[in-house]
Amino acid sequence: MIQQTATILWNQQVGPACYRMGLACPQGYAKARPGQFVMVQSGPTPTPLLRRPFSIFGKIGASDHPEGIELLYKAVGRGTQQMARMTPGQTVDLLGPLGRGFHVPVNAEKIYLAAGGLGVAPIRFLASVLMHDRGGIDCTLFLGGRSQEDLLCPDDFRAMGISVTLTTDDGTAGQQCLLTDPLADAVQAQPPDLLCACGPHGMLQCIAGIAERFSVPCQLSLETTMACGMGACLGCAVPKAEGEEGYHHVCVDGPVFEAGRIRF
């Protein structure tokens, strides 16, 4: 974990209010793992006061760019709208990498990835690492959103050689259903060695149910409000599974959890 000034390399709109921001950060990200996140402060405090958490969307290689990371974000509030107005060359204050990422067992050969909306960010980083480091691994992506424009970067996955199943609520792309429908069918027909997901709370709850029903190992990346991102404020509490007392803290115990450890 390092606090540093990171220079914006690019800040491109890729969907309705969605942006990809490339950040040059010279230190600390060589060993960053998929599922880990950063806390970004994009301007002078106190408005907004708190940093904003973002999953790492990908790493930037040293070959064509300075070393760094890429973020995927949606401009929905004061902090992210401020980020959206920024231009290459400007800087943000970056704290990271933070939290515990996905852990894919070495013997896992068949992986299902599920991403809803902006939840695609850590899933893309995971996919890129798996396809790069684990020759022959079989990854399938289930990508869902409200509408076609909410399906961010499916081509990134196709370019990695991953088969992609799209779903939308309005039928403007892929199947008109929730992504959990084809996912459940696939899990039943050909159970994977591991299911990894990130997306809205309801989607994750449903996926945890699918994983339990078919006894498939499942890791979920959770999102909560948080102030510090490093275990000091204890604001990001989520209840532990039935039978366990108390709360996990998403920032240090997660954001990636075994599905069975969370109470929905």
Added chain:
Amino acid sequence: MTPDLSVALGGLRLANPVMTASGTFGYAREFAQLIDLNRLGAIIVKGLSLQPSKGNPGPRIVETACGMLNAIGLENVGLDAFVSDKLPFLKTLQTPVLANIYGTNIEAYTALAERLNDIEAVAGIEVNISCPNVKLGGVAFGADARTACQVTRSVRTKFKRTLIVKLSPNVTDITQIARSVEEGGADAVSLINTITGMAIDIHTRRPKLANITGGLSGPAIKPVAVRMVWQVARAIQLPVIGVGGIMTAEDALEFIIAGASAVQVGTANFVNPRCTMEIIDGIANYLREQKIASVKDLVGSLTHDGFAGVDRCKIAGN
């Protein structure tokens, strides 16, 4: 000239007046990779109870204009786990470590004080009689002058080192509580704890915090805190520790000029983990520029010069 930043709180000498506020700095280890913990004036660790406490359900925090509301509910590992799991690291630091304690009755406060008195590595305790987010204890003891005095007196009998009492702003007259705590035998008072607040999601018409109400902190509360520090510093003889919305050295200096002997930095640790280091440097730079030899010379140095027609007695406190 290197200005003298050292201050004293009861028998406790701090290398500089910058402390970390309880509940915003974990057990210090969380920040070890980011700052030099040995440069801090003192560390106050997360509020401690005899038994572990799991805290409130989420959402526990929400950002508001220039501030945040929290309702953590004093989640903590409990005294035994603090001693076995957290204290060994804290013992490696040169910085004085203070434990913030709370209980649901006077006996619990007293028992904690007695146990902590035996642990030399705990340089002092800060008694929390002001948490707004727990049903029992906390503010129930801080809102009544007589109870505040009783808790302080009872803890005093068992704890021999520095005893600080943290005051709530959620009272009619904070100077009255401060006087009663002084009477109870405290070495210093710290103020303010968070101000009780609330935020509502108008689309769902639900409170934004599961606990409904929470404690407001951050820059939004600083003017209230400065005012209360100024009032309390004039009302009692004990050193006052200023807390509330300090983000920068300038903020800390306001408190010191208002009468604070030391300050605590809280919410700012979440925003900029390095802020305590910057505040220490900034105070030293200010003293150097102002040619003030010691930060102690700045404490309570508020002046009324230059305001035509202002009643001088008002600032002098006569």
